[in-house]
Amino acid sequence: MSASAPESEALATEVPPVSDSQTLRRAFKDLRDGFAQRELWLSLGWQDIKQRxxxxxxxxxxxxxxxxVQATAIGILYAALLDIPLDQFLPYVTVGxxxxxxxxxxxxxxxxxxxxxxGLIKQLPSALSVHIYRLVWRQLLFFAHNLVIYVIMVVAFGVWRxxxxxxxxxxxxxxxxxLNAVWVSIVFGIFATRYRDIAPILSSMTLLLFVLTPIMWTTQSLVAQGGAVADRARIAELNPxxxxxxxxxxxxxxxxxxLYHWYIVLGITVVGWALALVALRKYRARVPYWV
Known part of the structure; x- marks a missing residue:
């Protein structure tokens, strides 16, 4: 028997199931699944260092x-230029x-x-966030190695006091x-994969920000000079x-x-993670095609 007219119209107007590939639930699932595969990204991150x-x-x-060596060279040079005692300026530069x-x-x-x-994204069935965790883990290992310099400096210059x-x-x-390294890698990683000009732009911007960030100089030394120089030193506050x-x-x-430094960082962290979740929700499934 054929379906009646009302039943035929209902079947014709039935809405097809909507894929959940672009939902926040899938974005959170990717982050959870990636973290659950920590044996994989912990091993890959360590292998990256051994291979290098x-x-x-x-x-x-x-x-x-x-x-x-870089910290020592910068510390000696700029301590003399800014007339700051070396035992105060070198720890400042080193940690910076x-x-x-x-x-x-x-x-x-x-x-x-x-x-x-x-290659791994196209061949290995894993969460996209695995590669983010691998990168952050690798950089944490480098950070831990550099802390050896900090320990030596704390003892040599009496910073421990x-x-x-x-x-x-x-x-x-x-x-x-x-936490910020994770969302930064997600946002920039996704959009730089789609638009390949973003990576070299970011490389140039970080070089500029290195000069503008108080690493080789201090805001206190500029403020101490007073006048227009002190006003310009406050521009550093605009640099996140x-x-x-x-x-x-x-x-x-x-x-x-x-305390206000913490407030600013926490605010940027919340906004950054919101952007990361939106990027994962909308473009996570397209990354394998873009690479």
Missing amino acids: YRRSVIGPFWITIATG LIVWNLINASIIEGSEVFISNE DLSWASLAAIPAVALLV LYHYLEIVRAPMIGQPQQ
Whole structure:
């Protein structure tokens, strides 16, 4: 028997099932599934370091040596130019470079995270976030190696005398940096995969931000000069990376901590993660085709 007219019209107007590939639920699922595969990205991140320094005697400690040499050269030069005691300025520069390396890698390598993992994305059935976690884990290992310089500096320059229980604030500050590194890699990674001009633009921008961020210079030294120079020094407050740097560096070298830096970083973190979730929701399924 054929269906009646009302039944035929109902079948014809029935709405087809909607795919949930572009839903927040799938975005959160990707993040959860990727984290659940931690044995994979922990192993891949460690293999990245071993591969980079294969046949090297001291391995990833070359990063530590390079950072130490750079910090020493900048510290000696700019301490003389800015007329700041070396035992005060060198710890400031050293911790600044250590933290900056983590921030810089999150932006530069994060923008190429999916492009550089094209083979794995097309062949390995895993969550897209696995590659993000792998990148952040690798940079954390480099950060841990560079902390050797910090320990030496704390002893050599007597920084330990200025440290207190408040210095433990550096631990949640680093955790906050890691959270930001994840969303930065997601957002820049997705859009740089679609638009390949974004990666070189970000590379140029980070170079500019390195100069504009108080790493080789201090806002205090400029403010002390007074006048127009002091007013220009406050422009540093418009640089978001300055606030990320301060929440880690200040407690690590025993300097007074300003609460507003935390408020700004927390605000950017919330907005950044909102952007990351939107990007994952809308474009996660397209990344394998873009690479």
